[in-house]
Amino acid sequence: MRVPLSGLPGRVTIYEVGPRDGLQNEKAVVPVDVKSEFVTRLARAGLRTIETTSFVHPRWVPQLADAEDLLDVLPRSPDLRYPVLVPNERGLERALSNGVTEIAIFGSATESFARRNLNRSVDESIAMFAPVVERAHSEGLWVRAYISMVCGDPWEGDVPIEQVVSVASRLMDLGCSQLSLGDTIGVGTPGHVTALIEALGAAGIGPGRLAVHFHDTYGQALANTLAALRAGVTVVDASAGGIGGCPYAESATGNLPTEDLVWMLHGLGIETGVDLDALVATSRWMARHLGRPSPSRVVQALSAKADGPG
Structure with missing residues (x-):
């Protein structure tokens, strides 16, 4: 049953991160044909923005070493967006040579995570991103900035709001079009x-x-999403089936499952364009490939309901 609440948007854009953020921490390499089928099924389920891969060095994230091969075989459509993560100028060159039109950079609100994730300080990472964003704009690319650890950090504890705002402002001053706020360890x-x-x-x-x-580490992801919607945000990141985490922060478990998000949004009368049944079937299919529910x-x-008793 759809029962709307006042003060919420009529439509929300789901930024699907399963193929990139969801799979990046898998120990067993998922074949390109499975990844491509995953993206294809997600698109058929109605997701229009799907972050597919990352042009990081294969040594750091072996799961995504096949970025070029994957992009070569993805289905194309004018209304489908395939952003990719780009850490530096070398990664941007690879992205451009593969016809990418949308990229994301990945910053940190804390020094500890910046060192572990990028092997640089916050200042050094922003200096690294500056020419990436400038070149991307010159090539007509859309640029998103991620900022991680916005609520807490496993090494530094609570992260002051003013610290997050300071780093976020510096990232956006580079010329990014969108900023994704990452509660990487799910403590928010x-x-x-809201604050x-x-x-x-x-x-x-x-x-x-x-x-x-x-992230849903402490069971707060949907509650936090609702708070963000009430505050005027209309773009929400999620991972089909709830797969994934962050390879550089062990406590960063539990991506917000896209299905749980869609169930809540549809119950609130908010349009997403997503076919929930098709999405559930996709996540069940991928779960079989990953070897776990x-x-x-x-x-x-919904799986229990569909399978029936016994």
């Missing part, structure tokens, strides 16, 4: 999320330029 709560979005707005980064990327509550519930 709705009040914190952060308000502080960013006061600094000139309004909700129309924001996306949210919540999906952690998504909605996938589990």
